[in-house]
Amino acid sequence: EADIYQTPRYLVIGTGKKITLECSQTMGHDKMYWYQQDPGMELHLIHYSYGVNSTEKGDLSSESTVSRIRTEHFPLTLESARPSHTSQYLCASSDPLISGLKTDTQYFGPGTRLTVL
Amino acid sequence: KNQVEQSPQSLIILEGKNCTLQCNYTVSPFSNLRWYKQDTGRGPVSLTIMTFSENTKSNGRYTATLDADTKQSSLHITASQLSDSASYICVVIDRGSTLGRLYFGRGTQLTVWP
Numbered sequence: 080e081a082d083i084y085q086t087p088r089y090l091v092i093g094t095g096k097k098i099t100l101e102c103s104q105t106m107g108h109d110k111m112y113w114y115q116q117d118p119g120m121e122l123h124l125i126h127y128s129y130g131v132n133s134t135e136k137g138d139l140s141s142e143s144t145v146s147r148i149r150t151e152h153f154p155l156t157l158e159s160a161r162p163s164h165t166s167q168y169l170c171a172s173s174d175p176l177i178s179g180l181k182t183d184t185q186y187f188g189p190g191t192r193l194t195v196l
Numbered sequence: 197k198n199q200v201e202q203s204p205q206s207l208i209i210l211e212g213k214n215c216t217l218q219c220n221y222t223v224s225p226f227s228n229l230r231w232y233k234q235d236t237g238r239g240p241v242s243l244t245i246m247t248f249s250e251n252t253k254s255n256g257r258y259t260a261t262l263d264a265d266t267k268q269s270s271l272h273i274t275a276s277q278l279s280d281s282a283s284y285i286c287v288v289i290d291r292g293s294t295l296g297r298l299y300f301g302r303g304t305q306l307t308v309w310p
Binding site for chain 2: 083119120121122123124169170171184185186187188189190192
């Protein structure tokens with residue numbers, strides 16, 4: 080069982096509200112990720128971090144922002160939620176490279192199901 | 197274009213039966229391939245990891261195969277149980293980037309009926 084947590088698990092919110100999705104892990108992993116997943120669709124990487132004070136945008140354009148002030152914490156913020164942001168958001172972290180081979184396994188949190196009305 | 201295609205999109209089988217899920221990919225250069233199991237409303241959990249030199253790997257009732265020449269992988273589930281009902285996601289990692297870029301398939305939704 081992976082020690083990675085997300086809160087809230089479910090969130091229903093009105094358009095225009097600012098929200099922060101929390102993600103924390105207790106495994107000491109340097110790399111952390113945020114994915115967006117719609118029903119029946121593949122995961123899309125929206126943000127990632129190599130470590131403290133390191134954040135990068137992923138492949139899918141997102142209006143969200145992230146921060147990495149502590150190793151264990153990687154929150155995602157939407158300044159003004161819109162119905163198009165309705166989706167499931169998955170946080171993940173991964174363990175280090177092994178002998179230079181990219182076999183690091185990503186451990187996923189349970190996800191946050193966001194609905195914007 | 198790097199892609200991961202899975203088939204079938206969905207599958208229904210009776211408890212105790214076997215099934216095989218397919219994954220075809222075009223990701224290059226290839227580093228490794230993983231199968232994840234995602235229960236409804238949960239995050240994916242890794243089942244197997246296969247590198248270029250591995251052809252078969254088992255994890256309990258799950259057996260994954262990899263043919264790096266044809267860029268195909270399969271996940272075979274033996275003696276299915278009700279708890280196997282989930283989405284099974286094929287993920288391919290390339291070795292051409294520092295991050296180890298992950299390419300996700302859309303998953304096969306497996307339903308096991310009693």
